[in-house]
Amino acid sequence: xxxxxxxxxxxxxxxxxxxxxxxxxxxxxxxxxxxxxxxxxxxxxxxxxxxxxxxxxxxxxxxxxxxxxxxxxxxxxxxxxxxxxxxxxxxxxxxxxxxxxxxxxxxxxxxxxxxxxxxxxxxxxxxxxxxxxxxxxxxxxxxxxxxxxxxxxxxxxxxxxxxxxxxxxxxxxxxxxxxxxxxxxxxxxxxxxxxxxxxxxxxxxxxxxxxxxxxxxxxxxxxxxxxxxxxxxxxxxxxxxxxxxxxxxxxxxxxxxxxxxxxxxxxxxxxxxxxxxxxxxxxxxxxxxxxxxxx
Numbered sequence: 001x002x003x004x005x006x007x008x009x010x011x012x013x014x015x016x017x018x019x020x021x022x023x024x025x026x027x028x029x030x031x032x033x034x035x036x037x038x039x040x041x042x043x044x045x046x047x048x049x050x051x052x053x054x055x056x057x058x059x060x061x062x063x064x065x066x067x068x069x070x071x072x073x074x075x076x077x078x079x080x081x082x083x084x085x086x087x088x089x090x091x092x093x094x095x096x097x098x099x100x101x102x103x104x105x106x107x108x109x110x111x112x113x114x115x116x117x118x119x120x121x122x123x124x125x126x127x128x129x130x131x132x133x134x135x136x137x138x139x140x141x142x143x144x145x146x147x148x149x150x151x152x153x154x155x156x157x158x159x160x161x162x163x164x165x166x167x168x169x170x171x172x173x174x175x176x177x178x179x180x181x182x183x184x185x186x187x188x189x190x191x192x193x194x195x196x197x198x199x200x201x202x203x204x205x206x207x208x209x210x211x212x213x214x215x216x217x218x219x220x221x222x223x224x225x226x227x228x229x230x231x232x233x234x235x236x237x238x239x240x241x242x243x244x245x246x247x248x249x250x251x252x253x254x255x256x257x258x259x260x261x262x263x264x265x266x267x268x269x270x271x272x273x274x275x276x277x278x279x280x281x282x283x284x285x286x287x288x289x290x291x292x293x294x295x
Contacts, residue, residue: 005221008173008210011039016062018045018070021211022162024140028066030057032087035259036118038174038208041087043067044166046159047140052078053101054157054166055207056091064094071099078136081105081125082168082207083154089123102126104135106146106153113152113183117265129155142166147196149189150177163202171196171219173209180265186226186273193223229270233280234294242291244268 013019015031026045033040041057045067051074057063076099081089084105092103105125113119129135131146135157143158147170157166169177170192179189196219204212212218229251236247244264252263271292274280280292 005176005225006218007175008212009038011174011210013039015040016066018066021205022164024048024159024162025164025205026070027205028063028070030060030063030087030091032058032060032063036178036262037087038172040208042205042207042209043091044205045070046142046166047136047138048074050075050077050136050138050140052076052080052136052140052142053095054080055082055088055168056095058087059090059094061094064091064098067095068098076101079103080135080142080155080157081123082156082166083151084108084120084123085118085151085169086120087118088168088207089120092123092125104129106130106144106155109152109183117178117180117184119151119183145195147192149179149185149192151183152185152188154192158201163200165196165199165201165204165215166207167196167204167212167215168207171204171212171215171222172206173204173212175209176222176225176266178262178266179269180262181269181272184265184269186269187276189269190223190226190273193219193226197223226270229267230274233267233270233274233292237280237292237294242293243289244271244292 013029018026018028020026028043030041043057044054046052051071079101103125104127107128129144133144135142139161145156147156148154150169179186201215204215232251236250241247248260248264281295283291
C-alpha cells in the first residue's frame with residue numbers, strides 16, 4: 001500500500017551542521033535517530049539577522065550548541081513549537097538559556113491526554129497562539145495553522161515569503177504519521193489532511209525527513225492511504241478478525257513485528273474514527289475482549 005506514496009529516505013546532512021535549504025530557511029538535525037524520528041528532529045532556522053527557531057528538539061545540549069553556533073552573530077527572537085512531543089519541545093529550555101528568546105505554541109492537550117504517546121508535559125510556552133495568528137514581522141512572518149490529529153495541539157507554520165509550510169509531524173517525508181489515542185485523533189487528522197489539500201503551498205518542510213515538493217499530490221496520497229486502511233479494517237472484520245490484536249498482523253503484514261505496538265495505536269485511531277462515524281459498533285466478547293462489527 002505505502003509503495004504508492006513517494007517516501008524519500010535519502011537525506012544528506014551532517015549532525016551539528018546547518019544546511020541552507022532556501023534564502024530564508026536553514027536546518028540543523030538533532031542526533032536522535034530512531035523508529036519514530038527517522039534521522040532525527042529537524043530544527044528550522046527562519047530568517048537572517050533576526051531569526052525564528054522552529055522545534056528545538058530534544059534536551060540535547062550538543063544540538064542546542066549547534067543551533068547557537070549556526071546563528072552566531074544573529075539574534076534569535078522567537079522559538080516556535082509545532083507540538084509537545086519529547087523530540088520537539090524539551091530543547092526549548094536549553095535554547096532559552098542560551099539566547100533568551102520566548103516560546104510560542106498552541107494550548108496544551110487536555111488533562112485526559114497527560115499520559116499520551118510521547119507527550120512532553122513539562123513544556124509551558126510563554127505565549128499561547130491559535131489558528132490564524134501571525135508571529136514575527138518582516139520577511140519571515142509566520143502564520144499559525146492548527147493541524148491536529150497527530151496531537152491535539154499540533155501547529156504548522158506558513159512562511160508566505162516563500163509559500164512554504166513547516167508542517168511538523170502532520171506530514172512527514174519518510175513515512176506516514178503516527179496517530180495514537182488518546183491525544184491523537186483520526187477524525188482530526190483526516191480533517192487536517194483535507195485542509196492541507198485545499199492549499200497551494202509550494203513546498204513542505206517536515207520536522208522528520210526531506211523537504212516535500214508538490215505537496216498537494218503527496219497529501220492526497222496520504223489521505224487515500226488512510227481510506228485504504230479503513231477498507232482493510234472492514235475486510236478483516238468480514239473475514240472474522242474482529243479484535244485489534246487479530247487485525248494488526250493482517251493489516252501490517254509487511255511490518256517488523258517489533259513495530260506492532262505503535263501500529264496498533266494507529267489502527268485503534270482508525271477503528272475509533274469508524275465507530276464514531278457510525279460505521280462500526282463495539283461489542284464485548286465472553287472473554288472480556290473488545291470486538292468490532294460492521295453496522
